[in-house]
Amino acid sequence: MSLYRQLLARQEERRPIRVGVIGAGKFGTMFLSQAGRLPGVHVVGVADLSVDRARSNLALAEWPAEKYAARSLDEAAASGTTCVLEDSGALIRHPLVDIVVECTGDPVVAARHLVAAFDAGKHVISATVEADAVCGAALAKRARDAGVIYSMAYGDQPAMTCELVDWARTCGFEVAAAGRGHKWRPEYRHSTPETVWGHWGLTQEQADRGRLNPKMFNSFLDGTKPAIESAAIANACGLDAPENGLAYPAGRIDELPQIMKPRSEGGQLDGPGMVEVLNSLDANGDPIDYEIRMGVWVCVKAVTDYQRHCFEEYKVISDDSGRYICNYKRWHLIGLELGLSVANVGIRGEATGTADSFRADVVAVAKRDLKAGEMLDGEGGYTVAGQLRPSRLSVGMGALPLGLTGNVKLVRDVKVDTILTYDDVQLDEDVTAVKLRREVEAMVEG
Template sequence: MSLHSKLQQREAEGRPIRIGLIGAGKFGSMYLAQIPRTPGIHLVAIADLSPDAARASLTRVGWDPARTQARSAQEALKTGATWITDDWQAVTRNAGIDIVVECTGNPVAAVQHCLDAFAHGKHVVNVTVEADAFCGPLLARKAQDAGVIYSLAFGDQPALICDLVDWARTCGFPVVAAGRGHKWLPHFSESTPETVWGNYGLTPEQAERGGLNPKMFNSFLDGSKPSIESSSVANATGLFVPSDGLLYPPASVEDIPVVTRPKSEGGVLERKGMVEVISSLEADGRRIPYDIRMGVWVTVEAETDYIKNCFEEYNAHTDPSGRYFTLYKRWHLIGLEVGVSVASVALRGEATGVATCWNADVVATAKRDLMPGEMLDGEGGYTVWGKLLPADRSLRMGGLPLGLAHNVKVLRPVKKGQSLSWADVAKDMSTDAYKLRAEMESMFALPDAKVA
């Protein structure tokens, strides 16, 4: 039975999936827009630092105000309405809620929310992939130990990439490479919230009209978000990562199977079975026609002549050898697709992407020379960007994960382009996020690793 049919059945039986949402920003609002159009779903509660902002989001996406008049979670459960609060624990600890959708975008807070939800028997769909990037393998284990499901969010690119990888492997294809697209030139790694709009392709006026957050958008542009998402994909699928960061080879959709081959066969990969990100810009800045900027892809290999001949007979577009084929989705719809994760977790007991190993890490890297006393401002800010590295390399250098490079003080000079280590900053050891990361580093420690 399809997920939609199962949702319709739950609706008919009066047993909707009961959801709690933490964070009603842009991503959360996109999911909110779809909930009234999805059978078998009851949004019991929304927790947001600003309940008024959450109400404004509901109005913006077209909710009937009468649906948000519940004065408590208990009232919401009885009436089918939605309760709005600023108390996130009222969501994670409410016995009537089945799944928590974590949508804050704050990695330190997200870890706390996830752990508390697990402790109170809640499944979690984690939209805050920044948290998954630095401690996803242990979050997954904590969820398993608690008897609940932890999942990446469908609609975001990592879960969509995981879906393509699963398709390939289920069909019997070896995965040569998988990833997403991005608008990239090397100097974008130095971008700040003040320079983001020109590089991104919007005017400041357009950004202001849309209420767009320059720091959040800059985290995409400067390479942090592609690294974060690639890290989550590598840890969920077991794919490897480049030894010194993403390469961002420029390619049209047509050329993806050409560039995502091993170097020995004319591509860019160090080996088969890797994550990579395709740039939508040529090295000189020219836009590539029919790009994959907003999409995802997987490249597979025909291991026999028969399979290679099938590619040819059915007009599958391949590299010149005929052996490498790329399947892709050119677009992703972000929060509008999260319902797939909610339904999959609740009705099939399956995550739409979850870490199974620790292959990759994202290390905070200086955008400019940093001096003692300066405060790091995390992804998308003025001080650091995220560089994707193999987890064992990050462990050996004591790499500072980007997700914990928020509001921490620099202790010693760091040169532009240098990846930071734990020794470069004053660690905030009080948070659940730090403690979980330290526990994970100890679990995976190498003989010469400089763990947190």
């Protein structure tokens, strides 16, 4: 029975999946624009520090005003409408909320929300993949201990990559590599919110129309978000991170099987079972046709001659050995696709991806020469970018996680392109995200 039919059945039974959304930014608004079209799903509440902004974004998403006019969560639950409120804690604790969707984008805030939701016995879908990169395996353990589900958000690239990896392994293939696409030039690692739109390919007018956050979009451009999402993929799928960070090999989709295999076999990877990002720009910085900038992919290897012969017989595009092929989704639609996570968690009791290890990490790297006394401004800002590393290396060197660099004070100078360490900053060890980080660091074997 399909998920959609089961959602229809929940609607007919007047037994909807009741959802609370925390954060009405871009991701949250994209989901909310679809939520009214999902049978058997009721958004009971939307919590945001700016109620006015949340209401404005609901209007932007074409919600009728009467649909979000409920004065309380109780009224919303009884009437089938939605309450917009500031207090995320009240939303998390409300007995008629089944699933909490966390989409603030702030890993420190998200970690606090997630633990509170687990303690309240609520399932969680987290669109704040930044928290997953910092301490995902610890969050997953907390959820298991509480008897609830902790899930990545479908529509974001990590969950969609997890789906492709699961497809490959369930079919009996060996996963050679998996990842996402990106538009990359080495100089982008120094990009700031002031330079992002020109590099991204949008006008200021388009950015303003979409109410796009330049800091958030800059985190994609400067390599931080690709590193974060690659770490989430590796930790959920049991894949390895490149020792020197993402290499961003360039190519067309139909070149993926040749590129995403070990160097020992003519590819561009350190070894088998890796996470990597395919670049949509060639060496001159020109766009590649048939690229996968906005999508995800998996490369698989035929481990028998019979499999290889089947690839050939069914005209599957392969590498020059005939053993490697790829499967992919060329586009991801972010919050517009979150309904799949809601349905999977609410009906099947399954996560659409969750960390079960700590194999890959995202370290903070200086964008410019930094001086003692400066405040770091976190993901997508002016001071640091994130780069992917194997956690066995990052933990061993005491590297500072990118996700813990928001509003943190430097205590000594750091040169441009240098990985920051814990010794470079003042960090509050009592913060929930820091405590969870210490838990995942303890999972790494020396």
